[in-house]
Amino acid sequence: xxxxxxxxxxxxxxxxxxxxxxxxxxxxxxxxxxxxxxxxxxxxxxxxxxxxxxxxxxxxxxxxxxxxxxxxxxxxxxxxxxxxxxxxxxxxxxxxxxxxxxxxxxxxxxxxxxxxxxxxxxxxxxxxxxxxxxxxxxxxxxxxxxxxxxxxxxx
Amino acid sequence: xxxxxxxxxxxxxxxxxxxxxxxxxxxxxxxxxxxxxxxxxxxxxxxxxxxxxxxxxxxxxxxxxxxxxxxxxxxxxxxxxxxxxxxxxxxxxxxxxxxxxxxxxxxxxxxxxxxxxxxxxxxxxxxxxxxxxxxxxxxxxxxxxxxxxxxxxxxxxxxxxxxxxxxxxxxxxxxxxxxxxxxxxxxxxxxxxxxxxxxxxxxxxxxxxxxxxxxxxxxxxxxxxxxxxxxxxxxxxxxxxxxxxxxxxxxxxxxxxxxxxxxxxxxxxxxxxxxxxxxxxxxxxxxxxxxxxxxxxxxxxxxx
Numbered sequence: 001x002x003x004x005x006x007x008x009x010x011x012x013x014x015x016x017x018x019x020x021x022x023x024x025x026x027x028x029x030x031x032x033x034x035x036x037x038x039x040x041x042x043x044x045x046x047x048x049x050x051x052x053x054x055x056x057x058x059x060x061x062x063x064x065x066x067x068x069x070x071x072x073x074x075x076x077x078x079x080x081x082x083x084x085x086x087x088x089x090x091x092x093x094x095x096x097x098x099x100x101x102x103x104x105x106x107x108x109x110x111x112x113x114x115x116x117x118x119x120x121x122x123x124x125x126x127x128x129x130x131x132x133x134x135x136x137x138x139x140x141x142x143x144x145x146x147x148x149x150x151x152x153x154x155x
Numbered sequence: 156x157x158x159x160x161x162x163x164x165x166x167x168x169x170x171x172x173x174x175x176x177x178x179x180x181x182x183x184x185x186x187x188x189x190x191x192x193x194x195x196x197x198x199x200x201x202x203x204x205x206x207x208x209x210x211x212x213x214x215x216x217x218x219x220x221x222x223x224x225x226x227x228x229x230x231x232x233x234x235x236x237x238x239x240x241x242x243x244x245x246x247x248x249x250x251x252x253x254x255x256x257x258x259x260x261x262x263x264x265x266x267x268x269x270x271x272x273x274x275x276x277x278x279x280x281x282x283x284x285x286x287x288x289x290x291x292x293x294x295x296x297x298x299x300x301x302x303x304x305x306x307x308x309x310x311x312x313x314x315x316x317x318x319x320x321x322x323x324x325x326x327x328x329x330x331x332x333x334x335x336x337x338x339x340x341x342x343x344x345x346x347x348x349x350x351x352x353x354x355x356x357x358x359x360x361x362x363x364x365x366x367x368x369x370x371x372x373x374x375x376x377x378x379x380x381x382x383x384x385x386x387x388x389x390x391x392x393x394x395x396x397x398x399x400x401x402x403x404x405x406x407x408x409x410x411x412x413x414x415x416x417x418x419x420x421x422x423x424x425x426x427x428x429x430x431x432x433x434x435x436x437x438x439x440x441x442x443x444x445x446x447x448x449x450x451x452x453x454x455x456x457x458x459x
């Protein structure tokens with residue numbers, strides 16, 4: 001009888017310890033990764049490109065709704081595309097929403113990121129392109145299209 | 156059932172129970188019972204760090220006081236880079252809140268020298284520059300000023316989280332010598348204003364050249380220019396943007412308003428709205444047809 005009671009106490013203590021461990025485990029240092037398995041995990045597992053393909057439309061609508069709430073809706077077409085670095089293959093390093101005339105926005109497959117000097121600052125140049133990669137010595141930009149939002153991924 | 160099978164069944168049941176208990180604990184944490192915005196192992200549960208900036212007038216000088224959870228940590232009296240002390244305080248408060256959102260400990264904040272300037276860093280991100288004007292007002296060296304500000308921030312966080320003071324090491328450190336004081340450059344530029352909106356557009360990488368597609372002719376010639384990025388709400392400059400569009404529209408653009416939001420609590424989204432006003436109003440005066448083709452934020456490190 002005493003042995004059974006001891007076992008019960010040990011089991012209870014073990015369960016309490018597991019519960020407290022769950023409560024006490026700190027969140028990951030970067031906000032957004034600790035989502036109990038949501039978008040954050042999908043990004044880690046499948047990569048930015050997949051997430052953009054899967055959620056691009058939803059993100060695009062979300063941005064447009066936010067703009068509408070500020071009476072700043074965009075006239076013309078918008079869509080979300082991945083950002084790729086020049087000469088680094090087609091691996092997405094981020095995503096942006098692009099905007100412009102519908103016939104031009106439809107051509108955009110990605111946005112090429114280059115280093116750009118803006119005034120005295122070093123920044124990112126963002127060139128909408130009609131290919132999924134940014135290779136070669138000359139980028140073929142899609143005229144009339146600009147970036148309207150930058151989407152940051154927690155990686 | 157044999158005794159061995161019974162033992163295995165009990166063990167498996169126990170493992171499942173432990174996993175369920177752990178999962179329940181995680182759920183409790185995610186429900187917000189414990190701190191999520193600013194985590195410190197010894198922190199008081201439920202405390203969220205928040206930095207604010209208060210405007211105070213000293214004669215005709217607009218100064219700013221930065222507080223962490225109501226505790227005064229940094230006072231900025233001097234103007235620098237075209238910003239008043241209060242505007243610089245607003246930027247510092249915003250950067251502190253950004254840092255808090257990512258999780259910090261007091262020791263993350265320290266004084267250092269970056270690009271010849273005495274600055275306060277959080278990790279490797281510059282928060283504020285200890286400028287000569289402020290140092291002169293207080294009659295101290297810039298290195299000492301940076302140390303004082305960093306110590307003030309650490310003290311404010313410790314007080315907010317109920318953490319013990321580390322003792323003498325937390326006292327405002329004296330500069331250890333001339334090596335810590337960068338040379339008087341003359342063109343000192345604080346981190347808050349690390350760029351001016353001088354609309355020059357140089358420095359395209361040589362191997363990259365944008366070409367317009369031949370099968371689309373714009374209704375009018377396109378133009379581009381550099382304008383400041385202003386945060387919606389605070390209206391302070393947080394970076395520079397290069398905007399592009401029909402020339403008549405680009406001419407109307409005075410700034411790019413920055414709206415920040417989150418998608419599914421995971422993705423941070425920065426929305427750029429080219430506007431025809433110098434200050435974002437309650438409703439944004441969007442200039443249609445103009446897009447952003449380049450972005451540079453005032454942060455020294457990290458991607459834009």
